[in-house]
Amino acid sequence: MNTLIAIIGLGVLCLLFEIFNLRKAIVPITILGLLGVLGLTISEFNSTESYYNNMIVVSKFSSTFSSLFIVLTIFLVALGHNFYENHQSKISDYIAIKIFLLAGSVAMVSFGNLAMFFLGIEVLSIALYILAASDRMNLKSNEAGMKYFLMGSFASGIILFGICLIYGAMGSFDVTEISELSQSAELPVWFPIGIVLVTIGMLFKVAAVPFHFWAPDVYEGSPALTTALMSTLAKVVAMAALYKLLSVMNADISESFKIVVVVISMASMTVGNIMALRQTNVKRMLAFSGVSHAGFMLMTLLSLSTSAGSLLYYASAYSLSGIAAFSVILYVCKNRDNEDIVNFHGLGKTNPLLAAILTAALLSMAGIPIFAGFFAKLVLFNQTIQAGYLALVIVAVVNSIISVGYYFKLILAMYTKESNEERKGTPVIIYAVAVIAIMLNIALGLFPSFVLDLLA
Amino acid sequence: MNVSLILIILLVGAFATFLAGDKLASKVALFFGLAAAGAAIVLLNHYNLGENISFINQWITQPNISFALKADGLSMAMLLLTTVLTPIIIFSSFGNDYKNSKSFYALILFMSFAMAGTFLASDGLLYYIFWELSLIPIYFIALIWGNGDAEERKKAVVKFFIYTLAGSLFMLVAFVYMYQKAGSLLLEDLYKLNLSATEQLWIFLAFFLAYAIKIPLIPFHTWQASVYQKAPTVGTMLLSGIMLKMGLYSVIRWQLPLAPLAAKEYMYIFIGLGIVGVIYGSIVALKQKDLKKLLAYSSLAHVGLIAAGTYTLTLDGLRGAVLQMIAHGFVVVGLFYTVEIIFRRYETRAIAEMGGIRTQSPKFTSMFLILVLASVALPTTFNFIGEFTVLYSLSQINIWFAILGGTTIILGAYYMLKMFQHAMLGETNTKPFADVTVNEGITLVLIIGVLFFFGMYPKPITDLITPSLEEILTQINRIN
DSSP states (O other), X not given: OHHHHHHHHHHHXXXXXXXXXXXXXXXXXXXXXXXXXXXXXXXXXXXXEEETTTTEEEOHHHHHHHHHHHHHHHHHHHHHHHHTGGGGGGHHHHHHHHHHHHHHHHHHHSBSBHHHHHHHHHHHHHHHHHHHTOSTTOXXXXXXXXXXXXXXXXXXXXXXXXXXXXXXXXXXXBHHHHHHHHTSSOOOTHHHHHHHHHHHHHHHHHTOTTSOTHHHHHHHHSOHHHHHHIIIIIHHHHHHHHHHHHHHXXXXXXXXXXXXXXXXXXXXXXXXXXXXXXXXXXXHHHHHHHHHHHHHHHGGGGGTTTOHHHHHHXXXXXXXXXXXXXXXXXXXXXXXXXXXXXXXXXXXXXOHHHHHHHHHHHHHHHTOTTSHHHHHHHHHHHHHHHTTOHHHHHHHHHHHHHHHHHHHHHHHHHHHSOOOSOOOOOOHHHHHHHHHHHHHHHHHHHOTHHXXXXXX | OOTHHHHHHHHHHHHXXXXXXTTTHXXXXXXXXXXXXXXXXXXXXXXXTTOOOOEEEEEETTTTEEEEEOOOHHHHHHHHHHHHHHHHHHHHTTTSOOTTHHHHHHHHHHHHHHHHHHHHBOBHXXXXXXXXXXXXXXXXXXXXXXXXXXXXXXXXXXXXHHHHHHHHHHHHHXXXXXXXXXXXXXXXXXXXXXXXXXXXHHHHHHHHHHHHHHTXXXXXXXXXXXXXXXXXXXXXXXXXXXXXXXXXXXXXXXXXXXXXXXXXXXXXXXXXXXXXXHHHHHHHHHXXXXXXXXXXXXXXXXXXXXXXXXXXXXXXXXXXXXHHHXXXXXXXXXXXXXXXXXXXXXXXXXXXXXXXXXXXXXXXHHHHHHHHHXXXXXXXXXXXXXXXXXXXXXXHHOHHHHHHHHHHHHHHHHHHHHHHHHHHSSSOOSSOOOOOOHHHHHHHHHHHHHHHHHHHOOHHHHHHHHHHHHHHHHHHHSOO
């Protein structure tokens, strides 16, 4: 609860900075503020409390995921310093929107009531719509924002519809009450329908097949930093929220539902990976790679009671490598009108450090040891085999092999092609973010127990 | 004092090399390579005195993974092969100038680190991590410092990477499956598992895919020749000298003891695959015009025979295989080095463009001849011992296996000597051929010395490996 209040306070503060004309100081102060909030969240780690008639329930799950979201936001805010150089007059708006987005994310993992959950998802989505369209002179960005808004509000509508049906069936918005009632023998048919509708809406937010069509276009059109935010923070938030939603409302989901999850997971991995193979735009490629990672993360839904730790680990590994990759993309594609692979040619010679970081990030996503991505997949496979879905694991393994194909396309472009133009300047903050993110990723790979045991 | 010391030396060496800068890199790398070799010899001493030099420490609690390094005779032998060959390989590159040499030498040491780890690890996941980790440095070594057309090289290297990764991921699934059963991936816990015949078959096949690609066995060998040709010689040496042995070692250490029923049931098929590799490799080698490709196919033939030896599941077969692994490691590094020496002078690897080297450089030619003869298993060389033991074990299973496997010696002698004749004798090339330099001489004499010493006195190595092979055999022959 304190986390949420502190975050919103920080967001308001960011808006006030604009009034007092302190734009230069906004990034460092926001980062300091977020670090403070992170400390606050960690200090409350072991307490389980509920506030306002169960509106907000602070648990281990919510505080660990909130901490991850805060860390990601710190990175994204830091990258904003360089990215918004030419938009100084609006920087405080952009930063404030990101902070509010964080508030929505935290609400989405610490809700105790479906109304609060919906509030969280709307705060998050609206912030994302704005950010997607934030490059307002750019046609592509406008298109992305519009597309995302239309599709996203449709999904929100479906979620709301589902929530209504659940309320109709159970007579309550409170998840613990719903959970207790769902144990009873006679369930009104509206309840499973409602659950399915909410799940569909959330699958849209995580961009799982067949609800992924918006992702590549929106990722490509949005400003690069927004894409970074969508593919890291927004994706893991939606995934964590879906996980929490299903696990608190009815922990033992039915077999037929599990089969649907298996099919969607397989389809997401396969379609995402195969489509990614053909992309020449790095943002589109990462959008499809994100679709396949969503497929991997959906595997956690098959063993809801035990897999919170592995979801946290996978989310951290994936989003940290995503942050590292995107900081390199931000550097390389600054002042370019597209993010095609051509831009990365020869990066291995012109900027070995960033090339190495991008390589490491991609290797982590591909699941090569010693990076965290490997352990994330390993733990996930372990759990899924335990739950009895060996076939799904084999599909996942085949997909891991396919994914190497396109991750290596980018690595090869950096090391074997000749560079076409020089890049000037060494933006310290981008370097710092990339190095810290990849270091955290490797540290997670070396000491996986540190995160895995948090939610065990 | 335990075996983790070697891993630490190699890893620290890799970082130190990188930090030393381009000028000092090769010397620093050589220093750490020699230090690791020295440490390995000291550790071997400790091991022979009966001290426990294994290392085990809990790493991840959930899932239960340990950082477990086990040193028995077999892994010590492979460790020695790795640590002795690494400085030789580094030293062999001293005549060459590499761009960005600090990364180059750091990658060599890092690869050596990963390979040493593979030979030592006794926890399934740790083993898998080292196994995969060794792939990344060779990928970059071949990609960035390789030769030939960049596009073709890229294709060959990526094919190699995806192939090997694809194979090993199925091995990972097998490990995860066994973890479910055993609750741990420690080798001794896995040995205790009682798996049904069907489970064993699937596990055997999952491992087989990983190893057959790495070794490589027919029909998974298609990556080999082009990567050998495109990689820089140092990379080819690392690949053929040590990395191939990772696959063969793993067959003995992991595949056979974990799935003995499947290994026994389908023994003839796998021996057959090895033998087919021998014949195929030898015949294709006959036709090669490129020296490196010729050696690649001859390598295919030799490892086919070694693999056939391991799948006999007899003590002789395993012992011969391990001996031949070490012998082949040395001889193939030596042969690739001679190719490099020729290339430094003639700037070609095509056999047709060589000739008449003997009149200009008798010293080099005699050393080359010795290596050629060693590779076709001339008695008194180490390779003879290995190949003979393997063939003997094959004859115990079925005499035809031995006869067909024996073609490696006959055909090998034919194509190797034919190559020698074309390259060294015959008409003199217009370009002058300077005799070997001191550095080149030292390297070659060292390798030849090793081959002859163990050829005449293999007892230290057989004594070292036999007890652990016997242990593995009891594991294979336990009643399920």
